Amino acid sequence: MMTQLSIANQSVTLPSGVSLAYYDSLDANKPVVVLLHGYCGSSAYWEQVVTSLGKEARIIALDLRGHGRSSDETGTEETNAMELYADDLAAMLDQLKITKACVLGHSLGGYITLAFAERYSEKLSAFGLVHSTSLPDGDAAKDNRIML
8 A cells, every 4th residue: 555645635824934734634523633743754644543533533634844745944944843843733723723632743743742742731632642752862763864
């Protein structure tokens, strides 16, 4: 089975000018679950679970800035700063008029989830880490990323 570039079916332009693509199950009457993919991934990472999760929640699977169908304009050299991604998520939730969400982050998405929890705890109903950690990467993990 070939994985899609992205499963995004919506997009939003943030006040910063960055355009974020995202999948939205568009069920406003359910609690919101936001899914954040890992490094070099996209919303397509969650393709196999959005239908199951969507039975209980409104699912938003984001293409992070510079990934999938999202733009990568940053205006800064710190394109991978977790706080920048967390700010993107907060701005997107504000534009979608979502006041609280459960955020689940895979790998890099987990680091972003932690930054979001630290900066925007009032916007969280819960969070979880999938194949991620609250600890910084060791040298082997950093070297692995450089080889990509």
